[in-house]
Amino acid sequence: MGDEDLGLGRFSDPALFVLVSLAGGEKHGYAMMEDIEETCGARPGPGTLYGAIARLERRGLVEPVASEERRRPYRLTAAGASALRRRLRELQGLAHVGLGRLATA
Amino acid sequence: MSRLVGRLVRLYPRAWRGRYEEEFLAMLEQGRWSIRDLFDVALGVVDAWLRPQVVYEGRLVMVSRIRGSVLAVLWAWAGMVVAGVGFRKLTEYDDFVRAARDNMLVGVAFDAVIVGAVVALAAVTVGGAPVSFAALRKAFAEGRKDVPLLLCMPPLIGAGFVGYVLVLVKVIYPAVGSVSVHGTVNVALFLSLVGAFVLAALASAWAVTAAVRRVEVEARALRFALYPAAIAAAAMAVVLVGTTVWGLGLLAQAPALFSGDGGILATPTYATWLVIVVVMAVSTVVAVVASIRGLRAGNVGHASSRL
Numbered sequence: 430m431g432d433e434d435l436g437l438g439r440f441s442d443p444a445l446f447v448l449v450s451l452a453g454g455e456k457h458g459y460a461m462m463e464d465i466e467e468t469c470g471a472r473p474g475p476g477t478l479y480g481a482i483a484r485l486e487r488r489g490l491v492e493p494v495a496s497e498e499r500r501r502p503y504r505l506t507a508a509g510a511s512a513l514r515r516r517l518r519e520l521q522g523l524a525h526v527g528l529g530r531l532a533t534a
Numbered sequence: 535m536s537r538l539v540g541r542l543v544r545l546y547p548r549a550w551r552g553r554y555e556e557e558f559l560a561m562l563e564q565g566r567w568s569i570r571d572l573f574d575v576a577l578g579v580v581d582a583w584l585r586p587q588v589v590y591e592g593r594l595v596m597v598s599r600i601r602g603s604v605l606a607v608l609w610a611w612a613g614m615v616v617a618g619v620g621f622r623k624l625t626e627y628d629d630f631v632r633a634a635r636d637n638m639l640v641g642v643a644f645d646a647v648i649v650g651a652v653v654a655l656a657a658v659t660v661g662g663a664p665v666s667f668a669a670l671r672k673a674f675a676e677g678r679k680d681v682p683l684l685l686c687m688p689p690l691i692g693a694g695f696v697g698y699v700l701v702l703v704k705v706i707y708p709a710v711g712s713v714s715v716h717g718t719v720n721v722a723l724f725l726s727l728v729g730a731f732v733l734a735a736l737a738s739a740w741a742v743t744a745a746v747r748r749v750e751v752e753a754r755a756l757r758f759a760l761y762p763a764a765i766a767a768a769a770m771a772v773v774l775v776g777t778t779v780w781g782l783g784l785l786a787q788a789p790a791l792f793s794g795d796g797g798i799l800a801t802p803t804y805a806t807w808l809v810i811v812v813v814m815a816v817s818t819v820v821a822v823v824a825s826i827r828g829l830r831a832g833n834v835g836h837a838s839s840r841l
Contacts, residue, residue, distance in 0.1 A: 458561035474571050475539070475562060476578020479554055483587035488676075489750075499560035508676075515677065 443473045443481035448490065448505065448513040455494050455504035458482070485509065539567045545579045547586060596831050600756045603828025604665065605743050607763040610821035611658050612739040614770050616732055617813035618651050621777055623798055624806050629791055630784075639783035646776035654769035661762030662742070668755035669746050681748055687741035695734045702727065716800050724799065760828045767821035774814045781807040 443465075450456060450464040458478060466472035473481070482503065485491040490509030494502040505513070540562050543555055624630070625644065634641040666685055673681030702723060707713070713720045781804070785792045797806030 458557060459564040462561075462565075474574025474578075475558065475567070476571075476575040476581070479558055480578050480581050480587075483550070483554065483582075487587045499556050500564075501557040501560075512677075 443477050444485055444490075445513075445516060446473065447478070447481050447485060447503075448509055448516075451491060451503060451505045452510070452513060455502045457496075457498075457500040457502045459500070461503075539572050539575050542572065542575045542579060545576075546582050549586065550582045597753045597756065599831040600753070600760060600828050601746060601751065603824040603831065604661065604756055604759045604763050605746060606824035607766055607821045607828075608658065608662070608742060609739050610770065610817040610824065611654060611766055612735045613813055613817035613820075614651075614654065614773060616735050617810045617817065618647070618773065619731065620798065620806070620810045620813075621647065624796075624803070624810065625780075627796055629796060633784060633788050633791060634780075637783060637787040640780055640787060643776045643780035643783055647773050647780065650769045650772035650776060654766045654773065657762040657766035657769060661759035661766070664755045665746060665751055665759050666742070668751045669749050672749040672751060673745075676749065678749065681745045684741045684745035684748075688738035691734045691738050691741075695730055698730050699727070721799060760825070763821075764825040764829060767818070767825040770814070770818045770821050774811070774818045777807075777814055778811055781811065 446465045446469050447461060449468065450461045453464065456464060458475070462472055462475075462478060482491065486493070486503075488508075489506055490512055491503045492506050494504050496502055540559060543551070543558055543562075546555070625634070634644045669681055670685060673679075706723065710719055781792070784807075785804075792803055792807075794803055795801065796803040
């Protein structure tokens with residue numbers, strides 16, 4: 430799930446945070462913001478969050494859950510879970526190489 | 535500040551607001567927002583105008599209808615291919631070749647079937663290539679391996695079928711020795727060949743359908759495919775008319791041949807012909823209806839995209 434692959438541009442990191450947040454279960458926008466702030470240490474702004482959600486929904490990686498409330502929860506799709514897994518493995522590999530190089534520097 | 539942030543939402547494009555405004559405002563009502571958030575929403579507005587991500591529901595329906603029409607024509611063509619091979623098998627005997635040569639109507643009808651079949655094959659190839667290419671490009675962009683694998687299936691299935699024919703001719707028939715034409719062994723082997731062919735046609739159509747449905751194929755490629763699909767449907771109608779006229783011509787010119795047992799597996803000629811005509815008719819109706827439906831959806835979508 431490279432940036433070029435998804436064409437997420439500056440929304441690449443927020444999109445990844447949204448996917449990670451939804452990996453813990455379905456959430457609406459505000460709950461996602463709080464969860465992302467708690468787990469990633471940075472809270473995305475409302476415009477950035479919904480820019481990322483729109484991109485992920487367009488690509489079929491997340492989907493809205495039917496809700497009676499005005500707040501609409503989202504969840505990961507199977508494609509979203511698979512893309513997230515792939516991306517996290519890439520990052521894990523990168524982290525492993527980077528830490529290894531730092532250790533020998 | 536929160537009220538100001540809420541007002542900025544009105545600047546989003548209409549499509550975006552139609553899809554997200556309500557839940558976005560509900561989210562804004564939950565928290566307190568800073569000047570930084572105000573700028574963030576302003577950037578979001580600019581982004582939504584420059585790179586719209588929201589797809590109009592009507593457009594989605596239109597693309598889905600065009601895709602369904604194109605795929606329906608593909609399935610109808612697969613049915614026509616199966617029936618067409620049956621017609622070719624029916625007419626391979628010397629008596630029918632002679633009838634086509636001696637009777638102009640029967641001969642012209644037979645030629646029309648061949649021409650229609652070639653045009654339909656060409657149209658399906660011309661329309662299918664850009665759609666397959668667009669599906670492949672999308673699949674590679676998304677890092678998907680299932681779609682290329684599915685699109686590889688038709689040629690692999692075709693190769694497998696040819697392999698089975700070769701095994702039949704080079705291995706099985708020499709091994710069983712001489713067999714009577716309508717004996718149990720020959721009939722069983724022939725039916726296995728027919729079954730393998732029908733399965734190959736169905737599996738190939740399924741593989742292409744699954745591949746095209748699993749990724750978001752560009753509307754442009756699908757819309758282009760509508761025209762070759764319409765040509766394929768028209769060519770299938772020619773094949774149907776040719777096959778029908780061939781049978782009626784045979785009935786008029788050589789009634790003994792028509793009522794004889796020259797059909798596949800020594801069945802009555804008229805029965806085999808009738809089954810072939812029925813399968814062709816169903817395939818043609820499906821293709822024509824799907825083409826008209828697709829062209830209408832394509833025209834509506836094309837007009838709305840200009841607004």
